[in-house]
Amino acid sequence: MDFEKLHREESGRILATLIGLLGDFDLAEEMLQEAYAVAVQKWPSDGTPANPRAWLISTARHKAIDRLRRDQRFERKSEEIAKTAEIAAQPEGDREEEMFADDRLRLIFTCCHPALPLEARVALTLRTVCGITTEEISRAFLVPLATMAQRLVRAKGKIREAGIPYRVPLPEELRERLDGVLLVVYLIFNEGYLASSGDALIRRELCAEAIRLGRVLCGLLQKQAEAQALLGLMLLQDSRRDARVSAQGELVLLEEQDRGLWHGEQIQEGTELVKSALRRGAAGAYALQASIAALHANAKTAKDTDWPQIAALYDALLRMRTSPVIEVNRAVAVAMARSMEEGLALLDELERREELKEFHLLPAARADLLRRLGRKGEAADAYRQALSLATNDIERRFLRRRLADLEKLSDPRS
Amino acid sequence: MEYLLLIYHSEANLGKMVPADTADLYREYGLLREELAGKGKFLGGSQLMPTTVATTVRVRDGKRVVTDGPFAETKEQLGGYFLVNANDLDEAIAIAARIPSARNGTIEVRPLAVRGQAKQA
Secondary structure: OOHHHHHHHHHHHHHHHHHHHHOOHHHHHHHHHHHHHHHHHHHHHHOOOOOHHHHHHHHHHHHHHHHHHHHHHHHOOHHHHHHHHHHHHOOOOOOOHHHHHHHHHHHHHHHOOOOOOHHHHHHHHHHHHOOOOHHHHHHHOOOOHHHHHHHHHHHHHHHHHOOOOOOOOOHHHHHHHHHHHHHHHHHHHHHHHHOOOOOHHHHHHHHHHHHHHHHHHHHHOOOOHHHHHHHHHHHHHHOOHHHHEOOOOOEOOHHHOOHHHOOHHHHHHHHHHHHHHHHOOOOOHHHHHHHHHHHHHOOOOHHHOOHHHHHHHHHHHHHHOOOHHHHHHHHHHHHHHOOHHHHHHHHHHHHOOHHHOOOOHHHHHHHHHHHHOOOHHHHHHHHHHHHHHOOOHHHHHHHHHHHHHHHHHHOOOO | OEEEEEEEEOHHHHHOOOHHHHHHHHHHHHHHHHHHHHOOOEEEEEEOOOHHHOEEEEEEOOEEEEEEOOOOOOOOEEEEEEEEEOOOHHHHHHHHHHOHHHHOOEEEEEEOOOOOOOOOO
16 A cells, blocks of 8 residues: 555545545544544554545544543534534434535635735645645745745644635636635646645646646536636646757747647646637636637647737737736737837836836847847847846756857857 | 624725615615514624714723723724624625625624634634
8 A cells, every 4th residue: 555645646635525524634634644644553463445535534523522522521612513423423424426526626726815915825625635745835935934834833823713715706706806816726737837836746746736626626517718718828838848948958949849738638637728718708717818828738749829819919918907917918919910119119108117127027028039030149138137137046047048049159259 | 603703894984975875775774684683693782872972991000091992093994893603604694795895995803702612822
């Protein structure tokens, strides 16, 4: 029996069920740990039960009843007696797969409740729904372990004390609350996909967890087009994971990636999801970003990219919300679709804006367009400016490489 | 659970309202209170006199320090409260969202502590 694997794969689901049964995050976590401890002791000699998950839930549940009874001997709390009676009355044995799914969905909505601070929602979802350890989360988010632990304790405290319910929101609230859940999933994915440093393995795991959560949401809330669009977006972005970074750990731009390394099946699934979401009327930011990702992913070569359509999609995205990243991407798309000069003019316009002064992608994008136009001196200046602003090591190495290439080309001695 | 819904609004803006609008606002408040009371969810509540008549009291080193004005000078002032009975935070939020002042002011939702459970976070 591989306990490590069992723990990893089943903890989230088991915990979700236990929290539902016990109505208490901490008690559920503690009892699950105790149940695992019993399993580690018993299974090697007694044999692994036919349904390990059901066994763990049942064991944890009995431990919880014992615990609450013992506590009552000292402090006869009427509330807890009532709770014990309730737990004891729950049906024994296997629960159907769909019950597990419902538990999970309820837990996701609780962890992503808007009354919790956003960073706590992300951490709590990873901890309780995905079963990732507090230590791993703290490493992934570059936050000291004690800070992360405290964040989780506070969030669980608020759930308990403010009466945040453990249930799927009512239909009239669902739309609004689902947006909050999707945001958390998207943040988890981006942390894995874009994070500048930290453990590469954990980052890849974050992407996988976000995709898994996306699948759970799509499976359980089948009519929600935005959830489909987000899952599609994540699958499409993640399909390039093996091509984005070279064997030496260097950043490889989309244009220069080996498209043979892209995961075709994932691209196909992501594209189908985006199409279906659009048919169902998805028109939000995820749908637009996913459409852009689908156009990139389905281009046979960089030259085949449908830049005019990508530029139009960035236009639409920009109308929905302003963001420096979208503005820069739109300018690049315009450059590729129409002319370098037109794209450059858009970037120059952005440069005049005070709030984008520190944004390294802006000079980096300018540098690239200038390089393509053969304006080497200006391109080198822009790369230097980008270097002075960029903080991410991989990006800095990339910019330095580009700058060195330019200097080599313009050096008459070489 | 019991929740205190603290109603913050701009006294300045309230002062600028024409009488007909003020009457509408109070009528809306009255209807909501009645509806909640009918369901056993309204436990108490009142509008407060403006902060211009507030007095702040502190005891320091055994001495009373009494000052004129509210605890804190803010853009929006505590103007009233509802004490409600709700199943959970979601229901309390749903009630808070229906308080007329939520449209231009702010409602703070605070669960009441039971049996001294409120520890400092």
